[in-house]
Amino acid sequence: MTATRLAIVTGGSAVRYYSHLNQAIFAAEHGFAHRLELSVARDVFSPYWYKFLAIRRTLPDYDWILWMDDDAYFTDWGGHRIEDLLERLEAEDRFLAISEGAPELDGSWTRVNSGVMLLRNDPRSTRLLDLASSAHPSAVREWWDDDRDGMFTDGDQDTIWWALSTAPELHDGFVVTDHRLLNSRAEYYESLDDATIVHFPGPGDKELRMWSFAQRFGLGKELVPGDLLRTYTGKAPRQITRTELAARRVGERSAAAQKRVRRKIDWVRTTGRWR
Ligand SMILES: [Mn+2]
Structure with missing residues (x-):
């Protein structure tokens, strides 16, 4: 056991949005650590690869980390879905929870979405990171079957799904959750507690999609309720x-x-x- 059970980890080579505030405030509210990992590294052949570096750097310090892309935000502030999921994973001796890819408006789908992942400090996580970060997406494309595996995205998500599908030592160690538990989309929301986390993957103007969502629910660019934002930053929401x-x-x-x-x-x- 490490000192802090869970850290919420995010990062990349630059700060693009205000999601780190949303994630840090959720962490503080629930007694989790928060790590914003901004760095560079040699031979990062795709922007996706920062994810592997940040996870490798932080995982040894905690029992679990919740990796979140910088285009993912908590929406259910009072809920305890993350704690409940942790209990379940520990009881079942799992090392990973990853969400199904929520069916997109254009009809595309993926078996998993790697924008949000709950990973345990466990040799199986290291094995997954080794396999997924050393495989090149173009090699995984050869193995990929669109009918079986869904849309190929040419990134870490594909090498992660390939590793989970082909390494027998990982087979019983992971769960694929409902998207509402870990990694949902704006169009599935009628109220903010309909899902735990909203994620804005894919191309196009992400800020337009994030801010339209925020405005729909009376939030600012941080997607944090005004009272919480003032408590933790002393600032009012950034209006849209x-x-x-x-x-x-x-x-x-x-x-x-x-x-x-x-x-x-x-x-x-x-x-x-x-x-
Ligand atoms: Mn993303």
Whole structure:
């Protein structure tokens, strides 16, 4: 046993959003540690690989860590779903909880989503990290079956799913949870306690999606209730204005239009035809 049972860990090579405040305040409210791991490393061939480095750096210091991407935010502040899940994992001698990939609006799906993971300080976690961080996504693509494994994302998520699926020593050690327990999406929410964590994966204007969600529930850019934010930072929520959101909507529409034009040009180039 280590001094602190669980740390919430996030990071990368830069701070992009205010999610670290959301995560740090949740950690403080529930008696967990919080680690924001900002760093660089040699031979990081994809931005996804910072996740492996941050997990390796922090895991030895705690019994468990909850890895959270910087585009994931707690929404259920009073709930004890994380504590309950920890108890269950320990009772069942598991080393990992990872969420199913919530079915996306465009119909795409993945077997797991690596944006949020509850990992134990355990040799099986080290084994998973060794396997998943040393496999190259292009090699895993050879093994991948779209019908069986879902959408290939060309990142850590795919090498993690490959390692979990193919290493017999890991088979009984992990659980794949309902997305509402660990890693849900904005469109599944009617009220903030409908799920534990909201995650904004994928391309496009993430801030537009995050801030639209925040505005829907009367929150600022930190996605933290105002009283909690004032208690822990002495500051009021960073407000999102209608003009700011409207400008981003226009920007996203023109980006989508440019993409269509580029696709058309590529198509004309390869086919020599206009239609
Ligand atoms: Mn993410």
